[in-house]
Each structure stands twice: as structure tokens, then as C-alpha cells.
Amino acid sequence: EVQLVESGGGLVQPGGSLRLSCAASGFTVSTSYMSWVRQAPGKGLEWVSVIYSGGSTYYADSVKGRLTISRDNSKNTLYLQMNSLRPEDTAVYYCARTSYSGAGRYYFEYWGQGSLVTVSS
Amino acid sequence: DIQVTQSPSSLSASVADRVTITCRASQSIGNYLNWYQQKPGKAPKLLIYTASNLQSGVPFRFSGSGSGTDFTLTISSLQPEDFATYYCQQSYNFPWTFGQGTKVEI
Numbered sequence: 306e307v308q309l310v311e312s313g314g315g316l317v318q319p320g321g322s323l324r325l326s327c328a329a330s331g332f333t334v335s336t337s338y339m340s341w342v343r344q345a346p347g348k349g350l351e352w353v354s355v356i357y358s359g360g361s362t363y364y365a366d367s368v369k370g371r372l373t374i375s376r377d378n379s380k381n382t383l384y385l386q387m388n389s390l391r392p393e394d395t396a397v398y399y400c401a402r403t404s405y406s407g408a409g410r411y412y413f414e415y416w417g418q419g420s421l422v423t424v425s426s
Numbered sequence: 427d428i429q430v431t432q433s434p435s436s437l438s439a440s441v442a443d444r445v446t447i448t449c450r451a452s453q454s455i456g457n458y459l460n461w462y463q464q465k466p467g468k469a470p471k472l473l474i475y476t477a478s479n480l481q482s483g484v485p486f487r488f489s490g491s492g493s494g495t496d497f498t499l500t501i502s503s504l505q506p507e508d509f510a511t512y513y514c515q516q517s518y519n520f521p522w523t524f525g526q527g528t529k530v531e532i
Binding site for chain 1: 458472481513522524
């Protein structure tokens with residue numbers, strides 16, 4: 306059974322840093338595509354980043370240069386390192402196993418329960 | 427960036443109603459369009475991928491259609507557990523983008 310469990314969220318001051326973790330079970334992170342998607346309170350969904358099985362990474366413009374996606378194959382865990390945080394980064398962050406049906410057709414098949422990040426002084 | 431616009435933003439319906447939600451992309455995206463359901467306080471759930479493929483375990487009353495710029499999610503007979511917010515999402519180009527959501531209420 307595929308399971309994704311996020312951790313590491315909390316309250317952080319503007320300009321601060323935080324690292325989110327997403328522990329996976331039931332599949333291998335290193336051979337999968339993995340994404341982060343966030344949702345500000347009361348708002349819609351926003352894609353943040355993806356890491357391909359080959360290691361390539363892509364980001365939304367709003368987070369480029371401040372948030373970094375990575376993985377630890379030995380721990381079967383995905384990470385999101387968040388630096389220079391801003392109040393507008395306040396959101397629930399979901400990790401998602403991203404499946405592929407050919408020729409760039411990606412979709413978020415499995416989701417974690419989410420981790421709340423609050424950026425406030 | 428490719429904009430995806432859902433309509434309506436919200437709708438009121440009754441059990442057994444046929445419900446249709448539309449998603450329009452700002453440029454042609456082939457069939458690179460997915461649909462999700464989200465209930466309050468829960469993670470989104472994949473319903474339909476690549477425009478018309480039903481995700482395993484999703485009831486057959488859900489269906490998707492369309493290609494190019496215009497897409498539709500249809501619930502053939504609304505059930506009590508279907509009251510939720512629905513999102514479309516394109517993966518044709520980065521950044522992957524979501525529609526703003528459609529809230530289905532009683």
C-alpha cells in the first residue's frame with residue numbers, strides 16, 4: 306500500500322527556514338516522480354516543485370531560488386528545504402507521488418495528509 | 427503560463443442530479459488535463475487523468491471528456507459523498523497549474 310507521511314511543518318518567522326519531510330512506503334522514491342503541492346488557507350491548489358526519477362527538478366516561479374526539492378534514497382524520503390520564507394508561503398504543503406502516462410502526461414496519483422507551514426512574526 | 431479556468435466557481439445541486447463542471451485552458455493542451463476531488467480538511471484525491479481515464483477505485487458515475495482547450499467533468503448521479511470541491515490541473519507545460527476550484531454544495 307502506498308503511503309506518504311509529511312512532517313516538519315510549524316511556525317517560522319519571515320526570512321526563516323524550515324525543512325519538510327515526506328516519508329514514503331509501498332514504493333521507491335528514487336525511481337518515482339515526486340511533487341510538492343501547496344494550499345494557502347481557504348485557497349486553491351498550487352503546484353510547487355517536482356523531482357524526476359533521473360534527478361531533474363522544476364519549480365514554480367514563486368518559489369524558485371528559495372525552495373529546494375530533494376530526496377534521500379536510503380531513507381525513501383522526499384524533502385522540501387524552504388529558505389527566505391515569506392508570509393505568502395503560509396500553506397498546507399502536500400507531497401504527491403506523480404505518475405506518468407506517456408509523453409509528459411503527469412498527474413498526482415497519491416497524496417500525503419499535508420503539513421502546515423505558517424510564516425508570521 | 428497556461429491558465430486553466432473552471433466554471434462555475436460553485437453550484438448547488440441535489441442528490442441524483444447530473445452535474446457538469448467545465449475547465450478551459452488558455453491554450454491548447456491536448457489531453458494533458460486531470461481532475462481531483464477535495465473534501466474539507468483532507469488531501470485531494472485523483473478522479474480522472476489525461477482527460478478521460480478513470481482512476482482505479484473511482485465510481486463510474488464520474489467521467490471526463492474533452493481535448494484541446496475545453497474539458498468537462500461529469501457526475502452522472504450525484505451522491506451525498508460527492509459534495510466537495512473539484513479542481514482541474516494541466517501538465518502540458520511548466521508551471522503545472524490548477525483551476526481555481528468548483529465547490530459542489532447542497
